[in-house]
Amino acid sequence: MSAAQPFSALESRDHTLDACFLGPYGENDALLERLIVEFLRDHVYWRRNFHPEDPPAIATGAAQHPDYLAFESRMRRELHLLSAALKKSVPFHSPRYIGHMASDLLLPGLAAQILTLPYNPNNVSEDAAPVTVDMEVQVGLQLARMLGYPHDPVQPACAFGHLTSGGTLANYQALRLALALKAFPVALRAARVPQLELPPDDWSAFNLSHADGIAVLEAWQTWLAAQPPTERAHWLKRVDDERVEQRGLVGFFAAHPQLRVPLVLAPVTAHYSWSKGLKLLGLGRDQLELLPTRGMRLDPSALRGTLERCVRIRQPVLMCVAVLGSTEYGTIDPIDEVLAARTEAQAHGLGFSVHVDAAWGGYLATLFRNENGTLRRREEVATEYVQFPTPAVHAAFAALGDTDSATVDPHKLGYLPYGTGAFICRDHRAMALLAERADYVFHTSTPSDYLARYRSLGQFIPEGSKAGAAAAAAYVTHKVLPLDHRHFGRLPRATIRAAEAFYARAQRFALDLADCVHALVPFAPDSNLVCLALNPRGNTSLAGANAFVGALHDTLRCDPGQPLQLKEFFGSVTSLRPEELGLVETARILNALGLDLATLNHDGENRRLLILRHTLMNPYLIDHENGISYIDRYFEFLGRRVQSLTVTDASRPTLIRKAGIG
Template sequence: MPAEPTAPPFQHDHVLDACFLGPYGENDALLERILVEFLRDHVYWRRNFHPEDPPAIGTAASLHPDYQAFEARMRRELHQLSAALKRSMPFHSPRYIGHMASDLLLPGLAAQMLALPYNPNNVTDEAAPVTVDLEVKVGLQLARMLGYPSDPARVDCAFGHLTSGGTLANYQALRLALALKAFPLALRTAGAPGLDLPDDDWAAFNLGNAATIDLLGRWQAWLAAQPPRERAQWHARVEAQRIEQLGIAGFFAAHPQLRLPRVLAPITAHYSWSKGVKMLGLGRAQLDLLPTHGMRLDADALAEHVQRCARERIPVLLAVAVLGSTEYGTIDPVDGVLAAREATRAQGLDFAVHVDAAWGGYLATIFRHEDGSLREREAIAAEFKYFPSPPLYRAFAALADTDSVTVDPHKLGYLPFGSGAFVCRDHRAMDLLAERADYIFHGEAPRDYLQRFRSLGQFIPEGSKSGAAAAGVYVAHQVLPLDHRNFGRMPRSTVRCTELFYERAQRFAAQVAGYLHARVPFEPDSNLVCLAFNPRGNRSLAQANAFLWRLYERLRPDVHQPLQVKEFFGSVTTLRPELVGAGPAHEILTSLGIDADADADSDGGALVVLRHTLMNPWLIDRENGISYIDRYFDFLMRCTAALLDRNPPA
């Protein structure tokens, strides 16, 4: 039997001490100095823009009664807001282990606050001459982290941009996948010459992203060589046949032998995919949710599903792998999704592969050297006790071969909300999403990479967007480059804490075994761990869930009470049989002493569990010798014993 793996020493990382404001506000003086320095710098900038202009606000203005009354109203409202915000969740504290939020990185927070008074609008370089460049560079930073080509000199360099969050980034993935899939048909229907197009609509609709991007380049080169009038005529002729012009209904009416394409995703995928297919006009019926194995996409089920699609000539638009599910943090076999696509290409079925890494994307920093190359699994494993398993390593290694990725800097990037990101592997595909707005964008699109994307609004869903958010993400990545020696310090620390939490959960289960069933229903892949409970002697799923809800009352916020009355904050979710699989769900319930067969219809068969997001860097406080993980399980022991009228174990 192999020896129990040994965890490496858990040492205090003093770099992390400077990264955040801190649970106790320890770095308040640092943040205050930065903000005052750059507020003054902003004011000096204003004063030195045409200093010959006189001040528009007189020096005596502050003495006028109307001025003073306005200031008093403003101060009153700000004081009321400040008081109300004290009821906010204490995301900064290691006592908060609920949703996907934690303290904010100081460089990102300070940079965003620094940029706010300039109010840049990252739709075009005319409204944001500085921060548009920063956003394009953020895309390159993220591309490098994922293993995509990130050198703008490369013809196939990746491209990324920020969004309000992962939902909009996933929608952008759908838009781009549909544009790529439909474009060869537009060329074929328009009779575009000299391009060696596929013989029929099915083949054209399944050309594949790389081939379509090559086709797009050849079409653009042919157009450029034509006289201006012919160029305009051919451009208009092809545009008239594009799905973006005809719409879903018109496009498929023009190609009646084609069926609406399907989007494939694991049943654990975020509900943004349901939103996305509706927004795109495909409809919810075209979203096929596939089963999981151990809460991770069942690669065999996916392979069988796409084989059936190939046999029945059902187009597939996009297959989604989730790199860190929102509810459970589990990581799908990205390599298995790519293998399923490769197997169906010979049968004439091709589709895009997108990774929804809104949660787990920044874990990729653990897997990257400073030069962007992939680290060996053995080197990574030496830093942990269990992480990464071979399947998990293969999933991260396969990111480089996917077509697009969603990443949320406002999750494991520790940056303010409103900072999601979409990254596609080849920037040339973005030509198919380009929109024209003559009052903003002028002239032909430049071919230089950075110059081209300065007109960012042509390519993104938004019409206006915060440049300050881009400044925050860019500066955070510059201070902490996205590799294992820099940014990787944070996910490394929290994954180590997750391993400790997992082991502490096993000890807790043994300690309370006399009066409570407790277990981790499935092993964690990332920084999320779930816990399931059931009082000893209870066989009812409904009663087990009722007990969990009573326990959760000790962990949930209460707007009618001060935050300080709560020792810890957590969250809950449900394990539904359709998510887990009937067999694993039955095994979990049985292991908890619940009669799964007798109570199968209760609560829809769903088991309520505690969900813990372990992303705070100070869950293990080496400075003060405190383990908030131990404190949390001591708290759980007291709470569960009290709810069952038992004395907590010694």
């Protein structure tokens, strides 16, 4: 894309967005206030109309009692102190904030969450949340439709999803489900269940495809249901005693010594929650094998080579993780290639799950989804942008529906309050393997109806208690803004356009300041996250470049010790590491920045390159109402900071000492 290419032809004011948020200037305060007051009063009326014959428990004169007044005074004081302290918070709402994955909150979700909080539903089961637990199950179906998973509860292979505290817990759930499904056929063989067609050996049983594993589970459930009650209880216990959930990893693999503990394959760009998850499940960090990338996107040839090795040495694989929008760079892995590699491995007897960590990029799928749920053609999507989506990006989103599970974070590109992550699996039938029996909370029957089954939500999820208000926020938001390109897609569309404008402006910035700084976008953006690498002219050491970017970041990071208004913009940093980049990419980037590869210290402090990271979530970065581009303003600000950290003499630029370089 040319740095000089105009964006005016693509940009137009979207008045729907005007009503979506409280607004950078609090423009919609009256709307939010009306909603809160209206539904607070409605909640009070609900309380008063529940047995209105009961007298008020708090006397009308209580508000004049000295103890009441003293309590009110203390409460007001602490709330005022809290309000004052919160003024030091990071201004996520402002288009001047382009740091981490946070932005303003959508009004439908914010209002729905505030409205629901006084009811305080606990989505562990319908007994504690008769309304919001259904909403949570519906949110799972809404997200499944967005991803291209089957989403009709009448169909046996319908998807299932639930909310979590964040993407980390959703990733844990993916690991739990994959391990349960992978190990279950082995448990059936060990229990010697009669009349079932099972694989001939443990290796084959441990390496069934996802669909074949579910077929074995269904065959077992059908057989079990046909047994007399006494026999049913006997065989249920016998199989449960052989399951990995009962034996534990040590006991399970000791009972099946021909099996190795399975690997989890993920790109080096994967979130650190995968390391935490393997530790938490007891699989161990050694079982996480990080694969190299090309341009910070998983390298399919490296994946194929690893799978060939696993087939050769009979090393099981639990799961391959593909990242749909990496946390650091927003890059998108070739999900279609991962699925193709899985098909090839399955032909050689190596089966495993494919999980998509779409915590960041999940809601970008709305850009590719028609109102009727079908996939949009790349050519149709591309008419709205300069470069997005590349053929590789479109192919990745088109392949989402064939994966086994996904993580999506509504509290990121869904613009909902923390913590609202989500886990979605393509076929809900496998969830039976995660069910926990707890008769004091859950009904003992197993209803066939999809919604009735998952009203006992706590049986299937890692949490015990969980907030129903978060489910209400997500459900209402998705109803107001359905998850397709004509509705919710308006939000990511605005931010992708902003990312393209940012990318073009970064190229112009590099040309305008070429006499004093090397500037480079190391990877063309796949999504709405753009990084910028910088190195002052004349500097060749990695230590010097990192000190320079560190000095720039000092003016962009949150500083609670200073008044908020002193900050012009908020940004973040990340690092490029040779072990992630590979030698070719490392050399390309360092050479483009004028850095000497020999200054890269693989064992010391300067074994990474510090770069600026910009998350472009705010839909008002280009303010059409006032003719303001905060992207232009940011680069003007950055230019001033760069020039203040460098001075030029007759021979070459020299770095000012306060930057820590010289």
